[in-house]
Amino acid sequence: MQVYDRVIPGRSIPTLAGLAIIAATLYAFQGLLELVRSMLLVRIGLSVDERFGETVHSSLVLLPSRMQVSGDGLQSVRDMDTVRGFLSGPGPTALFDIPWMPFYLGLCFFFHVWIGWTALAGALMLVGLTILAEQKSREPAKEAAKIASERTALAEATHRNSEAVLAMGFGHHLGRKWHEINHRYLSNHLRSSNVIGTLGTLSKILRMMLQSAVLAVGAVLVIRQEASGGIMIASSILVSRALAPVELAIGQWKGFAAARNSWSRLLQLSQLMPSSEREVSLPAPTVGLKVENLHLAAPGSKNPILRGISFELRAGDAVGVIGPSASGKSSLARSLVGIWQPLAGAVRLDGAMLSQWDPVALGEHIGYLPQDVSLFGGSIAENIARFDPEASSEKIIAAAKAAGVYDMIVQFPDGFDTKIGEQGSTLSGGQRQRIALARALYGNPFLVVLDEPNSNLDAEGEAALTRAVSGIRARGGIAIVIAHRPSALAGVDLVLILANGQAQAFGPKDEVLKKVTAPPVAAPTPVRLMVSGEGVAQ
Missing domain, CATH: 3.40.50.300 (P-loop containing nucleotide triphosphate hydrolases)
Structure with missing residues (x-):
């Protein structure tokens, strides 16, 4: 706004230099804050290991003796890695930026009411796509975790018994079973990826169209002398900045759904694990x-x-x-x-x-x-x-x-x-x-x-x-x-x-x-009779 409304009409280089210094300072602070945020997210991800690490390892020992464990029994380890990886990645960044949308939209209304309504309509459509992504990805994420566990279990069992498989030549039978499980895994992965990919593409197209629509609305307002050229350009940039986190969130929704399911399983695991604390320690048995x-x-x-x-x-x-x-x-x-x-x-x-x-x-x-x-x-x-x-x-x-x-x-x-x-x-x-x-x-x-x-x-x-x-x-x-x-x-x-x-x-x-081992009672000796004429002989 300042460049279009002050620098260019006034041909003022000192004003441009001052704006450049202010912008550079703000960008430096933005970069510093984002660096701090990323470092905090990494440490939050590590805290998942600190909270659940002992529980997960104990479950590897105790759960098989308490209940039937599906797959290879290492799902809890993968769950912990999934949650840590998501918290350390770009997914939470989008979720943290979304709450700023009302502030950006308020600025759009401050520029002009029609710019605000245009931005609000686009925001509502993107939020709708986010909700749709949540509904479409919930079940595929659960099914993907289940199939992945079966797939890993078969791979580990094949490796563990490789000598018997090779010696008796039934590797091709296991290969067919592997192909069937892998086909289900890839089909589920393809289905969930298609859903997220389609919604992500729609959100990207919608955001670009909305940015152009705001630019067009701003142009109309400039023609009608209800807004300046600076407002027209600034509102277009501001709408793009406001809706970018929603687009990013849709793109990261698959990871978010997987992390949420993993977090839920980790909480359930914590409740299943018995407490090992004892108020009184019993003496060594001797009797x-x-x-x-x-x-x-x-x-x-x-x-x-x-x-x-x-x-x-x-x-x-x-x-x-x-x-x-x-x-x-x-x-x-x-x-x-x-x-x-x-x-x-x-x-x-x-x-x-x-x-x-x-x-x-x-x-x-x-x-x-x-x-x-x-x-x-x-x-x-x-x-x-x-x-x-x-x-x-x-x-x-x-x-x-x-x-x-x-x-x-x-x-x-x-x-x-x-x-x-x-x-x-x-x-x-x-x-x-x-x-x-x-x-x-x-x-x-x-x-x-x-x-x-x-x-x-x-x-x-x-x-x-x-x-x-x-x-x-x-x-x-x-x-x-x-x-x-x-x-x-x-x-x-x-x-x-x-x-x-x-x-x-x-x-x-x-x-x-x-x-x-007592010997069985001997059976009576069989008696054979032989008859010859009128006499009987034993």
Whole structure:
């Protein structure tokens, strides 16, 4: 306005220089404020990690034991990244600029009422497009997250089982499944992109048309001498500045919808995660384990796997759990260490239910060797010490010796510092199992649960396993060994037999196994009669 209404008519260079200095100063402040705003947005994005980081990591451990987790189980990690990425990007900038629209429109009315009404009509149309973008993008964004999770889960499963896929040649079958999921993912992505792209293009065209319309209205007003040339140009620029955030918001609406859905899931996750704080810390267990009328189902299911299981163990006891496949042995192991929660009944350590313990404190008193052994990328020492940064060499070596793997470990060139790769990929199955046994024995836990601990062991490994179980009993701990092979029961004194989810027998090993393996009653010797004439011969 000043350039067109003062500088040009008055041919005043000093006025132009003064305006240039004022404009440069204002632009410098604008740039500084935008820099500060962008830096604040980055830090706000980082605050999402600070707020949800611990919850998300805890959910990776706890949620699979509480409910059925779809996909690869990493949706919460992607949700946190999505929210952080959106808050650190240009999306919030548009949302922060939109509230200034009434101020800009008020200036348009200040210039002239017809310029104001023209700008207001265009603004209403753009806001309508924004609302339409919200309605059209909500469901595709939710569906996109679901399909993306399925797609990632299949990709990771294929990579994890690549050897079996390659050896048995069913990669092309998985390829068809991948193509089907990927087709749905791309179709959903295309549909949502088309919606946002179409609305974004319409908003851009509308904004340019509106800018020209305001220029035309201003020209009419200049012709009618109701406005100056400066007002005509300034109002056109001002309308473009007022409506640019709406256009930007429509273009960023897909990211906004995804971030909103991710934020909602993170809030739900926070409510699902149990509080780990305990007002009273229970002492270390030293007396015994008691299972009371345990009914157990898989997470998210109401169909019981175990029904009415009850038994009691004292310090120094070792029990072997045997039974046919699908009898509930591994499920019982998960319940005993607190992974799965009972439908009814209770598991108690020294009289206290497992849920009364602080999870971290409880873990120090439990050793667990799962049926599917899994190690972490790092050194042998780190895996044995459960990645405790304050673990002492004495405790690591003691656990290795208790598991009978000390001699095996020192045979490696780097000994305990040997890097084993992701999931222990550089080790054999038996080596992984024996190192996992040492991890279970680290810190001399009171309760040690071993699920099929000899599935990959040779004779030397089985002998070491027997010595480890005997060592647990000797120091006053409790050992529970789940096995199919009788050799794993050499060190136990009790046996629990499961079948169809129920306890069939429990007691001293010799008595129970004697009943199970008692020879069947011999059938009577068949009698054959031979008839010859009038005589009968046997």
